[in-house]
Amino acid sequence: MDAPARPILVALGSEARALRLIQAAFRMARERNAPWLAVHIATASGQGTEDEEQVQVWLQEAQRLGAETRIVRAPTLAQGLADLTRSTQAQALLLGRSRNRWPWARLGHSTADELQRRGLDASLEVLDDPPDAAWEEAPGTPFNATVGAFLVLAACTGLAWLVPREGNLSLVLPVYLLGVAFIAHRWGQGLGVLASALSVLLYNFLLETPRFSQAAGHWPNLLFFLAMLLAAQLVMGLLRRLRLQAREVQRRELHMASLYLLGRALARSRTPEEIAGAASEHIGRTFRAKAWLLFPEAEGWRALPTPVEDRDLPPPVELGPSLAVGEREGDPLEPLPQGGAFYLSLTGTDRSEGVLRILPSTDGGLPPRTWELLKAFAVQIALALERLRWLEEARRAQVDRETERLRNTLLGAIGHDLRTPLAAIHGAAGTLLLPGELQESTRRDLLAMIQDESERLAHLLGNLLDLTRLESGVLQAQKEWQPLEEVVGATLGRLDRRDGAVPIQVDLPADLPLVPLDAALMEQVLINLLTNAQRHAPGQAAELRAWSEPGRLCLEVADRGVGVPEAFRERIFDKFFRLPGAGEGGVGLGLAICRAIIQAHGGEIHAEARPGGGTTFRIDLPLPGEPPALPEGAP
């Protein structure tokens, strides 16, 4: 094996075999752990005959599999490949070789042979086509073919003329046999039969009379020619079969390649729009036709990837049943022509996923021989749609499970935390209603407790509601540019109104920039963080400070509590998570809400150990772009 860093080179044309070359090169590159390079050599002689678009498709495919790709101009294929092999110091060169239609061309120097001769320092891997894949129907026009056939027969006659004439047919016959077989192979059966008959006449008129005049009436001669005719027929039949097979092989390879490409594009699609885009693109390239996916709606269709005028589409009630499996004669997958377009049912494993609409660009419509491939396309598209639907269903099921789990946790937590204040309120109210006089101080105590506990209940319910609404997306941050000072002011105002408020030290620079915030939500965050701080460090001042950095605004709420062990610093933001050993109060929702709100603002919140003891909650809020212009006269 060569040095691993030397690349593997693969030469691609526009033919379908390029896919096999790409896969072989990919495998080789992986086995040898080497980079690989896919090239297309554009030669002057190849111009116009190569399908540029198809070449791009193959190069993209190679790129997707990790290849570097390149298009190189060169006088000949061999020249271009040799130069590139040298300049990239490739360790191996892969190229395809088709069996040439002309036998003598096969004897001449093919690109591979020429490369061999140039003595490259690279191993040469030649991938042959599957047997006979390159046999193609001759494209000659009838006129050219007739002329050609005449020329061949003339050549045969000329050759026969040279044969020593002893009235012996054994040498003349093979010459004509060869000629007729060639004509049949090259220009088709019709001309072959004609050529057989013509050769009999030629033989009789040109060769036999006057030179083999006695032979004219001879039975053996006639029999020989009849035999020749038969042999020519046989050869022609054989050739035709071979040719058909070859074409079939090639067609299959093309089908495989296009199906493979479609399947890959579909596998990457994550939305119906993407599936429709991929389907439209690949059908367009393979069938030269426009394609849409139609999904039935309340009235009419939803067409993807581009909208279609409703009047161009048959109503669903008409199309639906006629495409439905079992209601049509014959193959339910057969395209249904209607109004210039073809419709195929996209039937998945259990139900119809939609309808494929195809509008051929040619007037002739879709030739029936392409139906098989089209049906395969339709099945792939249907399966892709079905996969998407199942994924969506699975996701929904997952969400349901998650909701269910959350609901259970919620019920557990609420069961306890709601019942405690309720029990206290209920008990206190009962005591107050008892007949008999209560001491004034007791009465006030009970009433104060009712108030405290109901406030706790309200807070808990508010948190629960907010979290649910934030997570379900019902509650969205209505961000407006505003000074942080205002939100802090509103928060402190609300906290000061509560009993047992603890001093909070605030440090806000006067030149803080405006920041896009939802004031009500951010107030909730600050209240949660500050009440947390007061709960965990009772009697000690909590600190709130803020400053701006390029692109963001930072906010810290710090306390002097016992601190949060490092292992829990992320988990404290989980729903219903409470620090082990944490006292009464709180259900473990406050910080979860803080995180949900900050995330709705596109920011981050973290807990950090505070130097000197305690915890710091740090919030980073994005400052996207420039704040709006300030009014005149503003500082």
Place this chain on the structure above:
Amino acid sequence: MTEHPGGPASSPRILIVEDEPALRRFLVPTLVGQGYQVLTAATATEGLALARSHNPDLVLLDLGLPDLDGMEVLRQLRAWSRRPIVILSARNQERDKVRALDQGADDYLAKPFGAAELLARLRVALRRTLQTEAGETVVASGGLRVDLGRRVVTLDERPIHLTALEYRLLEALVRRNGRVATHAQLLADVWGPGGAGNTHYLRIYMAMLRRKLEADPTRPRHFITEPNVGYRLDLDGPG
């Protein structure tokens, strides 16, 4: 409907339109205890009928009623009555609150609220009818004194210089007499019809007013923020 005579016939008459019996049970004795005459209605239809027949001095209107949208009740009341209307809203209905205020409600109370808060809001709202809108030209609270007639603002006896826009904002808040003003209302009052949408202007001027007129701008005593709704000038509060 139910009538709960509280004080003398001259005392203010309050109509409560609220479908929750528990809330009515709390509201009625609280208000009656303060000497108000109280009427209650459990549905919007009943409330509208009572409002027409008894012409109350103030309506406490719940936004979530069983038969009609509270917003619609508000619209119908405002079609003929200029008496104060105070909205009772559930938590987190900022948008509804703002809409109600912009459609002519005088103030709002977010549930749950305490008796002290309720009574304070009612006093402020009733004050509007007891005084003519431009009647009182001098307001004072704590060290802050605003004389609208002479256009003089003093803080602890020191005259404070305000820019023209700052003064207009202060004036708009003073004229609302303790009632909440939505962002849209203040923008229209100060900047005129062109001011709509420039809420951040308002916030900046509010910050400047606070810096000039509040002892601690991060703990405002007078210029109270109602998050996502607007502002109120509190001249009854402590300090």
